[in-house]
Amino acid sequence: MTDVREQPTWSPWRTVVWFGVVSLAADMVYEGARSITGPFLASLGASALVVGVVTGAGEAAALVLRLWSGPLADRSGRYWALTIVGYGLTVVCVPLMAVAPFLGGAGLAFGATMVLLERTGKAIRSPSKSALLAHAARSVGRGRGFAVHKALDQVGAFAGPLVVAGMVALTTHTWAGLAALAVPGVIALVLLAVIRARVPDMTVYDEPEAPLTSATGVRVGAPTKLPRDFRLFALSCAASTLGLMTFGIIGFHLADANLVRPALVPVVYAVAMGVEAISALATGFAYDRIGAKVLLVLPFLVAAVPLLALDDRLGLALTGVVVWGAAVGVQDSTVKALVADLVPSGRLATAYGVFAAFQGAAALAGGALAGWLYSGGRLDLVVVLGACQAVSLVLLAVVLRRRG
Template sequence: MGQKTTALKFVILLGFVSLCADATYEGARSITGAYLETLGASGTLVGLIAGFGELVGYGLRITIGYLSDRTHQYWSITTIGYFLNTAVVPLLALAARWEVAAGLMIAERTGKAIRTPPRDALLSHGVSQLGRGFGFGLHEAMDQTGAVMGPLAVAAVLYWQGGYQNGFVILIVPAISGLLLLLILRQLYPNPQDFEEETSVQHQEELPRVFWIYLGAVALVAAGYADFPLIAYHLQKQDIASGLIIPLIYALAMGIDAVAALIFGRLFDRNGISILMLAVLISCLFAPLVFSDNTNFTLAGMIFWGIGMGAQESILKATIAGLVPKCKRASAYGIFGAGYGLSWFLGSTLMGVLYDWSITFLIGFSVLSQLLAIPFLLWVKSQANTTTIND
C-alpha cells in the first residue's frame, strides 16, 4: 500500500472521529442559545457565555500545544480532550439553571481545547501527502457532516418528543461511537509523523514573522464572527424561527461549511492565501442578513456564515502547516488558537452587548472588523512566498 493511500485512510478515519464529535457538540450548540433563553439568560449573558467558552477553549491551547510538543504524547492528550469534549454534552439535559448549563458549555469547550492542537498536529502530517488545503478541507468536510447530523438528530427528537433535554440525551450515541473509533485509530497509526518528510522550512528555530502578521489578520476576522448561540437567541427572540426550526437552520449552515471547506481547500492548494481574502469578502455579508427580521434574509445570511466557517477551517490550518516546523506545530496551533479565541471572546461579548443596545451597531462592527483583515492578509501575501506556504 502506497504512502499516499495510507495517509488518506488515516485522514478519513480521523475525519470520522471528528464527525462523531461534531455531531455531539454541534448538535448541542444548535439549541444551547435557545435553551439558555428558556432558562432566563439575557442576550448579554448568551454572548458572554458563548464568548467566554471560546476564550477558555482557545486560550488553553497555548499550554496544551506546548505540552504536546514537549512530551510528544499527542495521542494521549488528544484522547483526553475528546473524552471531555463529548462526555459532558448529554449532562446538559440535567441543567435546571442557566448557570449550570453555562458551566457544562464551558467544560465542553475546554475538552475541545485539549484535543485540538495535538489532533491538528497529527493531522498535518497526514495531509502533507495529499495537499494541505485539500487534506484539511476533507477533514473539515467530514467534521461538518457530523455538524449537520447532530442538529438534525436534535431537531427530530424535538419534533417527536419535545423538550430540549431530550435533544441533549440522544447525543450520547455519537459521543460513544467517536471515542471507540479514536481508540482503534490510535492503535492502527501510532506514529503519523512518519507520513511527513523533512524540508528546509522544518529546520527553522523560531516562528516566522509572517505567522504573527497572519495571526493578527485572522484575529480581526474572528472578532467579527458572531457565534451561533447569539444568532439562535435572535431567531427565538424575534420569532423568526421556532425551537424546532433553529437546529435545521444550523444544519444548513454546517452543510454549506462542509462543501465550502472542500472547495476552498482545493483552491488554496492552487492559488494560495488570496483565496482566504475572497472568503472574507463573502463572509462579511452574513451579519446584515442574519440579524434582520426576515426569514429569507436569515437563511441567505447563514449560507454566507457557513461559507466563511468552511473556508477558515480548511485554509487557516493548512497555511500554518506550511509555515511551521513539524516539531513545533502543536505549539503553533495552540498559540494561533489562543489568539483566535481571545478575539472571538471579545467580539462575541461586544456583539452580545450591542445586540441589547443596537443591532445596527452590531452589524456595523461585524462587517468592519472582517474587512480590516484584508490589508493584513495582503501584507502576508507580499512577505510570504508561495513556495513556503504551500509546500
C-alpha cells in the same frame, strides 16, 4: 520520536478519512449541542447578553487554552493522549447538559458550566489533533487533506443538529436531544482508539527532515520563535473572528424575532453546517491549486453576516446563516493549511495553540460585543464588525505579499 520511521500500515488518505469519521461522530455531539445552546440557555433564564457572554467565553476557552495545550503537546510528544482526553471531555459534558433543567435555580449556572467544560475539551485536543492531521495530509496536499477532513466533520455537524431537532420534536424537551448525543460520542472514542492502534506515529507520513530530538519531536536547530508571517496571519484571523458572531447570537435572534420556532433552530444550524462543508472543500482544493490568496474571500464573507443574518425578514436572515456557514468553513479548515505551511513541522502543535489563542481572545470580545450591540442597535453592530474585517483584510494582504 527518532529519525528512523517505520512504513505506515495505512495510506495517508485512509488515515485522513478515518480521522474525518472520528470528527464526524464527535461533531454530532458538540455541534448538536451548539445548535440549541442559545434557545437552551434562554429557556433556563438567560438574556441575550448572557447568551453572548457564555457562548463567546466558550469559544474563547476552546481557543485561548490551546496556548497551553499546544506547547504541552510539542514538549511531551503526547499528541494522542491529549487528543483522546479532549474528546472524552466532550463526550461526558454534552449529555450532562440535559440535567440542567432539573436543577431549579442552579440550572443556568450548571448548563453554562457544561458548555465551558465541553469547549475546554476541544482546547485540549485540537492542537494535537491538528498536528497529527497535518502530518497525515502532508503527502496528499494539506489543502485537500484538511478540506476532506472538514467535509466529513461537517457531515456530523449536519446530522447532530437534526438528531437534536428530531428528539425535541418527538419529546418537546431540549434535554432529551442533548442526552441522545451520548451515543455518537462513544462511537468517536472507539474509532479514535482504532486509528491510534494502526498509526501510533503520524510522522511516518513526513518526508525525511533534519534529526528530531527523542524527547520532544522538535527538529534540532528549529527556531524558538514562530515566524513573523505566522504572527501577522494570526492577527488577521483574530480580527476576522472578532467580527464573526457565534451562532448562539444568530439562533437567539431567529427565535427572539419570531422568524423560526426554537425547535427548528437546530435545522437552520444543520443547513449552515452543510454549507460549511462545501465551503471547506471548495477553498481547500483551491488552496492547493492557486495558493493562499483564496483566503482573501474570508473578510468579505464575515462582513456580510451581521448585515444579513440579523435582518427581521426571514429570507435575508437565512441568507445570512448560509454566508455564516461559508465563512466558518474557510476559517475552520483552509486557514489551518496556511498555518502548517508557515511554521516548522516540529512546532505545529505550538503554532496551532498560539493561533487559536489569538482567535479565542477575539471570540470572547466578539461574543460580548455582539450581544451588547444587538440590544443597542444593529446598525452599530454592522459597522463595528465590518471595520474588523477591513483590518483583517489589510493584514492578510501583507502576509500574502511577503510570501510572494
